[in-house]
Amino acid sequence: MAEIRKFIHDNELKVGDVLPSESRFATQLGISRTVIREALRGLAALRILEVGNGRRARVAGPTAEALAAIVEHTVYTRQLSVAQVQDVRRTLEMRTVSLAALHRNDRQALEMLELVAGMEDAIERDSHRIRDLDIRFHELIAQASGNPIYSVLINSFRIITRKTWDIGWHARGTPEARLENIKCHERIARAITARDPVRAEAAMSEHFDSSFMVLLKAGVN
């Protein structure tokens, strides 16, 4: 694995660039195809490479899935609580919302407001659609921060906490509670649009506090 990573760096391969075939690599390094394959598999598990039947291995762009697997395993082995996972998410998103307010472009601000409008539109009708819009909303904030590391980290945590989203939504039993949740998203979007990091952080803080209280009442540990 180290040899392959060295090869990528030495040849300055970019995302999408192809690597030599397994056979060529094997003969070049003087080892069997078996060993190369397992190394490629390892790098593919880390999403550093992308492999597929018939096609040569390619350099992959960063994705959240590998990270999610690691964090999920950490949560599993250490028996961590939802609150501990949410704490990390909160820490990361409090920063990204602030950065987003400073670095957002007009297209991103527009999409945030559209997403909120879409959520209001789908209220009491399609919880799955709201969930997708919610996920996209937070992902967009991370993107707007301008630091891709946050995107990867936050998306990985979102994969883990996906299960608790439904609990949170259904625990907000009344239409008023659900609308209030969406209004909270709107405040975040407006603060980012207004390039006001302080207000954005305050709204995001409120959002996480609310979610935490809801999950607590729902008995999620």
Add this chain to the structure above:
Amino acid sequence: MAEIRKFIHDNELKVGDVLPSESRFATQLGISRTVIREALRGLAALRILEVGNGRRARVAGPTAEALAAIVEHTVYTRQLSVAQVQDVRRTLEMRTVSLAALHRNDRQALEMLELVAGMEDAIERDSHRIRDLDIRFHELIAQASGNPIYSVLINSFRIITRKTWDIGWHARGTPEARLENIKCHERIARAITARDPVRAEAAMSEHFDSSFMVLLKAGVN
């Protein structure tokens, strides 16, 4: 890989527990040993499993190395700056130092103060020793936070920024600048010992500001 992870969860395996042998897994799932091996390799790359010649695969505890590889690849492919990596580190450590001030136990507080004393002792003599103590210092803060996710995240970032540590240290040319850096650590340690999260955050903020300025002057992009 999904099947193996399912096996771990279904049988509630803990860290250190052994999995069935490759052959048994293969016959049980009706596939060849090759496929099982590559799946095990993938999970080993994520540090979810630990494999070794002659010994059966074991469930591994969370380590930072796999995460570091992912983040390093993200930095490489997106050509991110040191400032962007430091921003994430700062975000995480500002939270852990606050949590550490609230959750630390006496042994941890004592070790922090001892580490600072050790750094003062080694000043102008052994930069490698100071680096090790520095790394241990930040690791200890993450541990004292009580949330293992922070430990894993922060350690992985430390692996990546290890190269810039030496630059930062040597850029602090005068003994005064170096002592001031150590004194900053001392302020952090004392604030944590005093269970004062606000002061701890302030000291940590100062620490990161100082490091950022030093790296900036040293021309690190």
Add this chain to the structure above:
DNA sequence: TGGATAAACCTATCATACAAAAAAGCACAG
């Protein structure tokens, strides 16, 4: 020139074999 077809290439999986390391079993002395 464009598109269909064939060839070459490559990965996915399987089976088998053997080396190397670890684990388990076992005999034996104390």
Add this chain to the structure above:
DNA sequence: CTGTGCTTTTTTGTATGATAGGTTTATCCA
């Protein structure tokens, strides 16, 4: 009964060869 050292067994690591199935490239013809 216990611990120690040796032997056997188990298990993983690596290599090789083969086949199926997918992708890319080359070729040919209208």
